[in-house]
Amino acid sequence: MDRINPTFANPRPGPIPLAALAVAAGMLLGLGCDRDQVSHATVAKEAPAPAPMAPAHASSPQTMPPMPPGAMPPGAMPPGAMPPGAMPPPPRPTGKGALKWALPKGWTEAPGSGMRYATLTPPGGGKAEMSVVVLPGQAGGEAANVNRWRGQIGLPPLEEDALAALRKAVPSKAGPVAVYDFTSLGDTRTRMVAGLLATADGNTWFFKLVGDADPVGKAKPSFMKYLGTLHLD
Amino acid sequence: MPAQRLKSFAVRCWILLASLQVTIVSLVLLMALVVLCTLAQTDMGTLGAVNAYMRSWVVMRQLQGIPFRLPLFPGGALVGLVLVANLSAALVRRFEFNPRKFGLWVVHAGLILLVAGEFVTGAFQVDTRMTIEQGQTVDYLESYRQMELVVSDLTDPARSEEYGIPDSRLRAGAAIPLPGTPITLKVKRFYVNAALSPRGPNDPPSLADRGVGAGVTLTEAPPAASDKEVNATSAFVEPVAGGRSYGTWLVSAVLGAPQTFMHEGRTYMLSMRPRRYHLPYSLTLKKFSHDIYPGTDIPKNFSSLVHLSNPARGEQRDVLIYMNQPLRYDGKAFYQASYGKGDTLSVLQVVANPGWLLPYLSCALITLGLLLHFGITLFNAIKRREKEAS
Numbered sequence: 001m002d003r004i005n006p007t008f009a010n011p012r013p014g015p016i017p018l019a020a021l022a023v024a025a026g027m028l029l030g031l032g033c034d035r036d037q038v039s040h041a042t043v044a045k046e047a048p049a050p051a052p053m054a055p056a057h058a059s060s061p062q063t064m065p066p067m068p069p070g071a072m073p074p075g076a077m078p079p080g081a082m083p084p085g086a087m088p089p090p091p092r093p094t095g096k097g098a099l100k101w102a103l104p105k106g107w108t109e110a111p112g113s114g115m116r117y118a119t120l121t122p123p124g125g126g127k128a129e130m131s132v133v134v135l136p137g138q139a140g141g142e143a144a145n146v147n148r149w150r151g152q153i154g155l156p157p158l159e160e161d162a163l164a165a166l167r168k169a170v171p172s173k174a175g176p177v178a179v180y181d182f183t184s185l186g187d188t189r190t191r192m193v194a195g196l197l198a199t200a201d202g203n204t205w206f207f208k209l210v211g212d213a214d215p216v217g218k219a220k221p222s223f224m225k226y227l228g229t230l231h232l233d
Numbered sequence: 234m235p236a237q238r239l240k241s242f243a244v245r246c247w248i249l250l251a252s253l254q255v256t257i258v259s260l261v262l263l264m265a266l267v268v269l270c271t272l273a274q275t276d277m278g279t280l281g282a283v284n285a286y287m288r289s290w291v292v293m294r295q296l297q298g299i300p301f302r303l304p305l306f307p308g309g310a311l312v313g314l315v316l317v318a319n320l321s322a323a324l325v326r327r328f329e330f331n332p333r334k335f336g337l338w339v340v341h342a343g344l345i346l347l348v349a350g351e352f353v354t355g356a357f358q359v360d361t362r363m364t365i366e367q368g369q370t371v372d373y374l375e376s377y378r379q380m381e382l383v384v385s386d387l388t389d390p391a392r393s394e395e396y397g398i399p400d401s402r403l404r405a406g407a408a409i410p411l412p413g414t415p416i417t418l419k420v421k422r423f424y425v426n427a428a429l430s431p432r433g434p435n436d437p438p439s440l441a442d443r444g445v446g447a448g449v450t451l452t453e454a455p456p457a458a459s460d461k462e463v464n465a466t467s468a469f470v471e472p473v474a475g476g477r478s479y480g481t482w483l484v485s486a487v488l489g490a491p492q493t494f495m496h497e498g499r500t501y502m503l504s505m506r507p508r509r510y511h512l513p514y515s516l517t518l519k520k521f522s523h524d525i526y527p528g529t530d531i532p533k534n535f536s537s538l539v540h541l542s543n544p545a546r547g548e549q550r551d552v553l554i555y556m557n558q559p560l561r562y563d564g565k566a567f568y569q570a571s572y573g574k575g576d577t578l579s580v581l582q583v584v585a586n587p588g589w590l591l592p593y594l595s596c597a598l599i600t601l602g603l604l605l606h607f608g609i610t611l612f613n614a615i616k617r618r619e620k621e622a623s
């Protein structure tokens with residue numbers, strides 16, 4: 001480069017570099033703002049991932065030999081995966097541990113995924129849905145779960161002593177189901193009728209009918225009858 | 234005269250900026266940085282080393298016995314900037330309308346473009362991944378490093394509305410309204426990385442009074458430094474809607490249990506996950522192949538046969554992505570990167586770099602410039618020889 005003619009021809013930078021710098025700065029600022037925005041997307045609810053076609057040898061991705069522009073970090077997670085230490089969903093009870101019930105007339109049932117054991121939908125339209133969840137052990141105990149439910153609809157927690165007055169026990173062959181009925185505040189009221197049942201094998205089952213106050217109110221009698229049909233083989 | 238001194242100083246600076254010495258020193262420093270960055274990848278991982286050495290103004294390191302970090306070496310960004318300034322100044326200073334020098338101008342322009350391309354890459358490149366199982370259709374990318382707190386409106390049985398707050402917004406004390414919803418999320422504490430454990434009887438009470446977080450003890454952890462680690466990004470947040478508080482929740486990348494609350498008949502779920510970028514098109518993995526050399530376990534080829542579907546453009550086609558043969562689409566390159574689940578899961582590294590053409594363009598310019606310079610010199614030499622002969 002020292003062979004280039006060293007004539008001091010134009011000591012001042014031209015306007016092009018300055019304009020380019022201004023454009024680059026503008027782009028950087030614009031990009032920086034966009035990166036911090038709250039994003040919004042409407043997405044179809046994810047179906048459960050299809051079952052692997054071959055026996056799984058590794059549950060986490062494996063890094064391939066180097067290739068441009070660089071292989072994926074070995075610790076990177078696939079969607080739905082959790083970092084080390086994360087708790088996977090508990091195993092679903094099968095055989096004698098699986099609770100059985102009689103589906104109320106007109107209701108539909110779909111198998112759950114992840115933490116959910118089953119989803120039941122009452123007839124008649126409106127926003128109402130029932131979920132069945134099973135967890136090993138006491139799952140925090142009755143008071144913690146009742147207050148969790150209350151928190152979900154914006155109600156303040158209750159002292160343990162206050163639960164007895166609100167609890168209704170529904171007898172079933174699998175044991176008594178403790179049922180609570182809460183309605184939220186606000187213009188559009190949400191009602192939640194939820195029960196929990198501790199079975200002899202150490203699991204705790206949760207039954208939660210939730211939705212708009214009117215359809216839940218209509219479905220409640222069937223729900224209570226449904227709880228009475230719960231049984232283990 | 235001070236004015237004359239100042240002018241003389243400015244002229245000396247200008248001559249120094251355009252000098253060959255600065256070019257040589259910059260190139261030597263860049264070579265040293267490449268070596269240091271390569272060595273540092275052992276401890277820091279690829280991304281950490283590139284950020285610390287190549288995309289920084291100054292390389293800062295902590296030495297044993299010194300409680301703070303010291304500037305040890307000029308970073309790649311600084312050296313690159315000096316080199317660009319040097320080459321630009323050399324071009325301007327020595328500019329001459331001489332057709333014989335045209336090839337050298339082109340070479341200089343190519344070199345400037347090469348360094349500028351790295352700045353564009355550093356500033357604008359977004360590295361993400363797409364993970365697909367065989368038979369699955371995916372229409373979003375996930376960030377390797379960035380996380381987002383997502384509030385999902387699950388009320389519609391078929392679709393959910395997802396509002397993602399990037400981790401860069403989750404600083405303690407921030408109140409973040411979610412546009413289009415009545416919800417404002419108050420961030421009480423934010424942790425880039427944390428260790429979570431079940432709360433023991435002697436542990437202090439959790440900040441969370443709702444959800445599973447009430448039974449969890451959280452300890453702040455240093456951010457993951459290498460590619461092999463993943464941050465357990467966590468936050469204590471309080472959703473407020475219609476003037477009512479829905480309590481304080483712990484939302485963490487390591488909590489798999491769904492945490493929901495209901496407001497005015499709508500169900501909202503809180504979760505923390507790698508940041509997602511939704512696409513207007515989707516890829517379906519039809520088949521992943523992991524070929525090996527016969528009789529050995531040595532990999533021969535990895536490939537993903539995907540179906541690209543873009544209804545907006547009326548585009549439906551199959552594409553085979555394999556080693557070093559990415560799918561280039563929509564300004565992104567989808568590289569085959571990893572696999573798993575007994576060869577039924579494929580991970581594509583997705584690189585969106587608006588400046589990806591610049592290195593190719595600069596190499597072409599440098600080659601063209603050298604060819605031009607060689608051709609012009611050869612032509613002049615032949616002409617001179619003919620003249621001497623006649």
